[in-house]
Amino acid sequence: MAYIAPKDYSQDPQIMAKVMKVMSGELDLSWMRVSAGPIEARPTKPGYGLTLDDINQGSYGPDRIPEIVRHNFSMAPRGAILPPGLPSLGYRLNRKSEVWSDRAAALFEEGKSRRWAPAHDVPWSALEASGLEELQQVAMRQLCTGFVSIGLVCADVPARWVWQMNQEFHEVKYLLCLQMIDATRIAEAFRKRALYGSGALGVDSRELGELLKMLFDSGTYPCASASMNLSLFSFVQGLGREIAARARNAVDLFLGTRLTQDATRFIAYGIDHLRQLMRARPAEAESLNGHLDAIENGVVGWLGARETLEPLVILAGGLDPIARFYARQTDEYFERCAASGLGDRRGRSPIPKLVSLIGG
Amino acid sequence: MSYYGSTDYLASPDFVLRMKDIRKGNLDLGWMKAGTEQVKINAESPRRGLTFLDCNRGSYGYDALPEVPRGPRGAAPRGASYEVDAQADLSPELNRKSDVWAYKVASFYEEAMSRQWDATTYIPWADLEKYERPEEVEIAFAQLCTFFTEVEMIATDLPAKWMWRMNNQFHEVKHFIASQAIDEARHAEVFRKRVLAGGVGMMQALPQAEHSLKAILDGDSYSEASAFMHLLAEGNVLTMFRFSEYISPTPVDKRIFQLVMQDEARHVSYGMQHLKWIIDHTPERKEQLHIALDEGETFSISQFDSALFEAMIVLAGKGTKPAQIKRGIEIVGTLQVRQIEEYFGRLRRAGFEERIERSKFRPLLAMIGLGKQDAALSS
Numbered sequence: 028m029a030y031i032a033p034k035d036y037s038q039d040p041q042i043m044a045k046v047m048k049v050m051s052g053e054l055d056l057s058w059m060r061v062s063a064g065p066i067e068a069r070p071t072k073p074g075y076g077l078t079l080d081d082i083n084q085g086s087y088g089p090d091r092i093p094e095i096v097r098h099n100f101s102m103a104p105r106g107a108i109l110p111p112g113l114p115s116l117g118y119r120l121n122r123k124s125e126v127w128s129d130r131a132a133a134l135f136e137e138g139k140s141r142r143w144a145p146a147h148d149v150p151w152s153a154l155e156a157s158g159l160e161e162l163q164q165v166a167m168r169q170l171c172t173g174f175v176s177i178g179l180v181c182a183d184v185p186a187r188w189v190w191q192m193n194q195e196f197h198e199v200k201y202l203l204c205l206q207m208i209d210a211t212r213i214a215e216a217f218r219k220r221a222l223y224g225s226g227a228l229g230v231d232s233r234e235l236g237e238l239l240k241m242l243f244d245s246g247t248y249p250c251a252s253a254s255m256n257l258s259l260f261s262f263v264q265g266l267g268r269e270i271a272a273r274a275r276n277a278v279d280l281f282l283g284t285r286l287t288q289d290a291t292r293f294i295a296y297g298i299d300h301l302r303q304l305m306r307a308r309p310a311e312a313e314s315l316n317g318h319l320d321a322i323e324n325g326v327v328g329w330l331g332a333r334e335t336l337e338p339l340v341i342l343a344g345g346l347d348p349i350a351r352f353y354a355r356q357t358d359e360y361f362e363r364c365a366a367s368g369l370g371d372r373r374g375r376s377p378i379p380k381l382v383s384l385i386g387g
Numbered sequence: 388m389s390y391y392g393s394t395d396y397l398a399s400p401d402f403v404l405r406m407k408d409i410r411k412g413n414l415d416l417g418w419m420k421a422g423t424e425q426v427k428i429n430a431e432s433p434r435r436g437l438t439f440l441d442c443n444r445g446s447y448g449y450d451a452l453p454e455v456p457r458g459p460r461g462a463a464p465r466g467a468s469y470e471v472d473a474q475a476d477l478s479p480e481l482n483r484k485s486d487v488w489a490y491k492v493a494s495f496y497e498e499a500m501s502r503q504w505d506a507t508t509y510i511p512w513a514d515l516e517k518y519e520r521p522e523e524v525e526i527a528f529a530q531l532c533t534f535f536t537e538v539e540m541i542a543t544d545l546p547a548k549w550m551w552r553m554n555n556q557f558h559e560v561k562h563f564i565a566s567q568a569i570d571e572a573r574h575a576e577v578f579r580k581r582v583l584a585g586g587v588g589m590m591q592a593l594p595q596a597e598h599s600l601k602a603i604l605d606g607d608s609y610s611e612a613s614a615f616m617h618l619l620a621e622g623n624v625l626t627m628f629r630f631s632e633y634i635s636p637t638p639v640d641k642r643i644f645q646l647v648m649q650d651e652a653r654h655v656s657y658g659m660q661h662l663k664w665i666i667d668h669t670p671e672r673k674e675q676l677h678i679a680l681d682e683g684e685t686f687s688i689s690q691f692d693s694a695l696f697e698a699m700i701v702l703a704g705k706g707t708k709p710a711q712i713k714r715g716i717e718i719v720g721t722l723q724v725r726q727i728e729e730y731f732g733r734l735r736r737a738g739f740e741e742r743i744e745r746s747k748f749r750p751l752l753a754m755i756g757l758g759k760q761d762a763a764l765s766s
Contacts, residue, residue: 029605031682032598036689037747046691049700050720052712058694059526059701063589068580069513076507079576082583102600103592104536104579112594114601136507139573144500147436151429162419169418176462179558180477182565183551189568190544190604197540197575204543204565204572207550211565212500214558218464219428219437222447227425230418231463236475237392239462243477243551244390321391328396331406334418346409377397384406 063087063108079132079198089127089198094307096121096193105195120192124307125248128299131198134292138205143285145216150277154223158275166338167279169229170270171221173335174286176231177263178214180239181293182207184255188248202296209289216282223278232334238325245318249304253315253367254322256297261363262326264290265356273342298367305368316369320376327381336385350386357382421468439493439559449493449559454484454668456556465556479554481609485669487553487560489660495653496559499566504646506577511639515584518637522587527701528636529587534695535578537592538624541600542571542654545616549609563657570650577643593693599686610665610672611679617658619683622733625651626726627699634702634718655733662737677745684747691723691751727752 036042068082083089087106099105100115120126128134159167185203192200221228242259245251264287271283305312329335330353339349357378364372373379396402408415426444430437443449447466459465460482461474481487489495520528546564553561582589603620606612628651632644665672690696696719701707703722704715727748734742743749 029607030598030602032602032685032689035747036685037751039688042688042691043751046696049696050716052709052716054697054700054707054712056697056701056707058530058591058697059523059707061591062526062529062587065586065588066583067586068583069516073513076505077510077512077580077584078507082580084583087583087589101592101597102537102540103597104533104575104582104589107533107537107589108591110591110594113592113597114594116597116601116604139503139505139507142503142505144436144503146430146438146497146500147434149437151437152433165419169421172464172467175464175467179464179555179561180462182561183477186547186550186565186568190548194540197579200540200543201572201576204547204568207547207565208569211562214464215439215500215562218558219442222426222428222442222444223437224429225425225427227421227423228447228464228467229423230421231461231467231469231474233470233473233475234394234396236461236463237394240475240477241390241392246389250389318389321389324394324396325392328392328394328402331396331402333405333415336409337414337416337418340409340414346412380397381406384403385410387410 061108063106078136083132092123092127092195094123096123096195099195100193102194105197118191118193120188120196120248123196124304126192126196126199126300127303128199128202128296129303130295130299131202134296135198135202135205138202138209138289138292141288143212145212145219149216149219149281151219151223153277154220156276157224157278163342165229166341168221168226169334169338170266170342171217172229173232173235174217175214175221175228176235176239177259178210178212178217180243181210181255181259182214184242184245184251185210187243188251191248206293206296209292213286213289216285220278220282230334232329232332234325234328234332235335238322238329241322241325249301249311249315250318252297252300253319256293257301257363257367258319258322258326258360260290260293260297261360262330262356264294265352265359269339269343269352294363298363301367301369309368312369316372316375319364319369319372323376323378327377330378331381331385346385350382353385354382423466423468435497438497440497443493452484452556455482456484456554459554459556462555465558477555480552481549481557482554484557485665486609487557487661488664489560489657490664491660492563492657493559495657496563496566499563499570499650499653502649503569504573506573506580509646510577510580510642512580512584515637515639518639520585520636521706523701523707524636524705525585526587526590527698528640529582529585530590530694530698531631531702532578532582532585533590534593534596534698535624536575536582538596538600538620539571539574539578541603542616542621543568543575545603545606545612548604549612552609567654567657570654574647574650577647581640581643591694593690593695595689595693596695599683599690602682602686606679608675610661611675613658613661614676614679615683617654618662618733618737619680619687619730621651621658622655622730623687623726625655626722626729630699630722630725631702634699636702659733659737662739666738673739673741676739677742680742681745681747688747688751724752
């Protein structure tokens with residue numbers, strides 16, 4: 028055991044005496060006289076329920092969280108009374124700007140309200156008449172194999188960081204838990220899509236694996252967030268739109284639409300998180316841009332991998348629609364980078380060169 | 388300290404040539420010869436939908452997963468074709484099935500996904516003001532909910548701490564852990580909302596409980612931390628949820644506890660089934676688990692003297708008058724015994740009955756004069 032109690036409480040006469048005192052009816056009750064401050068939060072918009080924004084008032088809200096949290100390293104809820112003797116749980120993310128987004132609470136609320144379950148919300152039987160030829164079926168299953176890998180690793184990325192975040196940032200922690208389940212659902216849904224009927228998974232893409240390892244092994248949380256939420260999910264969102272737009276059956280339409288919807292939340296958090304980080308600590312821009320230079324090399328590898336590009340070409344009926352899709356998605360991505368406060372990345376990114384190679 | 392890949396793609400002649408080839412319409416299509424198993428998978432129950440149980444076939448299934456899946460260390464999904472030497476190694480640390488696996492884990496995940504709920508809209512928050520809540524009862528309830536807000540996030544942080552270290556071959560477990568993370572975030576959310584909707588505000592954090600949380604988070608292995616958290620701590624919390632539903636001041640509060648209970652029961656079941664899996668497959672690890680639970684039980688006992696204990700007494704007795712306190716003590720005393728009884732029951736069901744004789748709770752029960760019930764437990 029890494030953390031050992033200072034004494035064996037089962038043999039501690041003091042504890043026993045206290046228990047016996049209470050059990051005999053002698054209560055202290057001093058805790059009843061100390062509250063952190065009254066509040067009676069109510070839903071402000073009928074029909075919306077009681078949201079996190081509704082309860083975020085005064086000292087209970089995030090506005091008073093300092094940039095550097097120095098007062099609480101325990102799991103005590105924000106705004107609670109902190110008695111002496113609270114231990115440190117060893118959090119390593121204690122700067123608000125490292126993790127914060129003002130949109131985290133709303134995105135968490137949205138994610139919950141748009142939850143879906145692949146087992147029974149996807150109209151699986153529609154695949155009995157998929158509308159796809161055999162070659163296209165295999166191509167779709169290959170794409171699905173990639174999405175399963177993406178889902179698996181993108182559940183691990185928030186998991187790797189969430190437990191290191193100070194509890195004062197609980198809205199962000201909630202959102203990261205939501206990301207874990209959103210990414211898990213991507214892995215689950217596309218695995219089931221690949222296997223349904225007389226199905227099979229395809230080939231693991233080395234290039235995709237390399238990109239995912241880069242996200243997974245990002246050295247700081249802002250770097251991990253930028254790579255996953257902004258870079259990867261910008262293209263995942265685009266792929267979701269492509270799948271939905273080219274769907275020949277209700278399952279692929281459903282999956283493409285939901286993938287787009289869920290990916291949008293990752294992007295929205297990523298942009299707002301980075302924007303707020305850039306405002307608080309503009310000097311971070313260069314290290315993040317340097318990180319994205321390398322990540323975008325990984326994106327180039329993934330988008331150019333045979334296991335990604337060739338199935339897309341088969342499903343679209345040629346390279347030109349995919350070249351246009353890559354170009355469009357790259358433009359959107361650069362707009363998001365600029366909106367995040369990272370400046371114009373076009374000149375330094377390798378992605379436009381890939382787009383030119385493919386576009387001819 | 389980041390990883391930036393092994394290839395600069397645009398500087399790689401092979402890669403550039405590949406793009407030019409594809410531009411000319413020359414597709415390689417090597418990925419079409421994946422050589423992976425083709426399986427027949429359908430939803431066996433249309434009402435239940437397409438579950439992981441339906442997908443448990445051949446090389447894709449979890450039944451065929453060996454104790455040590457040798458080879459896969461990257462992001463390749465189980466059953467996909469991959470090259471051992473070419474995969475990007477994610478350096479997973481939990482590579483034995485018995486490190487993480489639990490009987491029924493796929494079912495637990497599917498259940499979690501089908502029973503997601505929303506703390507914002509599933510609770511009739513606006514109804515809270517319809518019910519009269521004596522001030523001292525509301526204060527005690529605020530203390531109870533402050534405690535639940537405080538402890539619930541450990542059950543996201545601890546599994547998250549281990550999830551990314553697990554081999555992706557165990558995806559059903561990883562999926563279950565992700566579902567637990569969102570469940571527990573929702574629990575922290577619903578209790579926080581209840582505290583802040585009640586009028587009193589947040590009460591005090593509990594140092595003794597926090598030391599237990601730290602011990603859980605710092606567990607030496609996933610299985611030890613799971614035994615402490617899923618089985619012991621969440622088991623205690625599950626009993627408290629049941630008790631709290633019983634003593635809830637309003638129907639709004641009862642609704643909260645009904646919803647959180649179903650999630651918590653699933654988490655405790657996973658812990659029990661993980662422990663059972665370990666005992667059935669790697670019984671040599673029993674002593675390691677005993678040591679973890681020795682310490683876990685010690686930490687649990689340390690919590691008996693907190694404000695929480697008194698808050699539960701006030702709630703159970705519905706006030707602070709002597710007769711109410713007396714009644715509250717009777718009910719809370721029963722709860723304490725029930726917590727231990729249920730914990731022992733779970734140990735028995737997990738095949739770890741020998742733990743009961745060694746438990747730190749036995750002398751405690753005897754010391755606080757509950758030896759009679761303790762004797763009944765053994766039988």
